[in-house]
Amino acid sequence: MAGDTDSIVLEHLRRIRASQERTELDIADLKSRVSGLEQVSGQMLAMLGSLNQRMDRFEDRLGRIERRLDLVET
Template identity: 40%
Template structure:
């Protein structure tokens, strides 16, 4: 009887070890996803700033052309 219980406990421990490894892998992957998302947001903000600058430059050019024309 004791041997049967020990055998089941070893099986449970083995299953838990496998789950622990999977969770560790998923945690690492989730961290990578979070970093990628943060990088995308940073790139989007940078592009927005660049677009705003270009828009301002175009507006200045348009005003100059209207004054010259």
């Protein structure tokens, strides 16, 4: 009787260990994916910052053109 109980407990422990190993692999995969997303988001933020600077310069240039052509009231 005790042998049956021991084998049942061992079988459950093996299943728990296998499940834990799968979970660890999933977590490692998720960590690498998040790391990749962080890199991409950092690059996107740098690009957006550059685009914002260019738009600001265009806005300044357009303002100067409008003033020279007297298209806006000063």
